Amino acid sequence: MSAADGGPDPGLYxxxxxxxxCHGDPMMWIAGVRALYLQALHPRAVRGVMENSDFRRDAWGRLLRTADFxxxxxxxxxxxxxQAGARVxxxxxxxxxTDPVTGERFPVxxxxxLLWVHxxxxxxxLHIIRRSGIPLGPGQADRYVAExxxxxxxxxxxxxxxxxDTAALAAYFERIRPELAAGPDARAVDEFLRSPPIHPLLVPGRNLVWRPLAALAYGSLPAYAHQLYGRPAPAPRSVTRRLRLTGSLLRSIPAGLRWQLPPGHILKAMRRMGPGSRPSPYTLRTAAAILDRPGRA
Structure with a gap:
């Protein structure tokens, strides 16, 4: 039943x-860091962030606001x-x-x-979800991009x-690659993500938890991104193994505990839609099995 039928509102998805x-998976946090690394390689896009936000002093706030959005x-x-879209x-x-090369002013x-950031x-x-062990089939991956x-x-x-779909997404990256570069702004983002400034008492925790996760996000980037940043790329097989291990570890934390963290969107959605709305990769496995049965079109 939908909101139009007088039932609970399922939202846009x-x-x-x-x-x-997918978006309830804890590996989304690593995916978000990978996205920042990738987005920073577009000189105009990253300049727009640097000029219009307090990224260096409030990077954590920016990350949390993006997750909230x-x-x-x-x-x-x-x-x-x-309403959230209208505000943005x-x-x-x-x-x-200001364009870092030409000095031209441009609208954010x-x-x-916007297309590059998206x-x-x-x-x-999609990359982190699939590579860390959630079995999205090609059709489901295309559906995710379309959704x-x-x-x-x-x-x-x-x-x-x-x-x-995924083919159109890959074609887009082929087209945009000549415009990408790792200028001073991208290197500032890289430096922050590798070692974000925090209270001295929290440095051991940063070194123990954050740095390995940020390194994993960096390692999952495409080869051309590693070339642009000028840092060596770890072996892809090693990155995949670590992503799967990290995914298994994070997914072993009870979902009810993970979802208690603010702002609690998933728990609110489940209260609105009922327990059957609980996000789970097992739901995707079941759907994939049904679609792959012999005799199905």
Missing amino acids: GPGSVTWQ VGTLTYGTTEAAE RKIHRTLSA DDPEL CAQIDSF NRVNARLVGLDPSEVPG
Whole structure:
């Protein structure tokens, strides 16, 4: 039953979507860090961030706000998601930045920049989810990319201009690669992600927990990103093994405990939609098994 039928509002995705099932996975945090590494390789996109945010002093706040935005779009009501998108579009309309090469001023909501940020994020989410052990089949991966055209619309893009499957997403990255570079802004992001400033008492925890996870996110980048950053890339097989091990470890933490962390979008969605809406990779496995049965079209 949908909200239109008088039932609970499933939001923009709903429990039947691949996005709903994937975005509750704890490996999304590593995927988010990978997305930051990738997004920073577009000189204009990263300049827009550096000029219009307090990234160096409030990077944690930015990360949490991004996670809150993704959580609202995925698990919030339709109204909450639309309002979140409207707020982001309103903010972006007022911002501009200076091209680090030409000195030209450009709007932060330039569709080309919004498209880069979107594609880098979706590629990172999908890459980490699949590589860390969640068995998305090709059809489910394509569906995930298509579903997230909703996300693109909310930040101000025309969904018809956004890649709608994995082949189109790969073609987009082939097209955009000549425009990518690791300038001073990208290196500042890299430096922060490798060793974010924190209270001295928390340094041991940063070194023990954060640095290995950030290194894993970096290691999962495509080869051209490693070349641009100028740092050696670990062996792909080793990265995949570590991603699967980390995924197994994080997924062993009870979901109810993980989902207690603020802002609690998943728990709110489950209260609204019922216990059958619980995000789980097992749901995706079951769906894949049904689709792959002999005799199914």
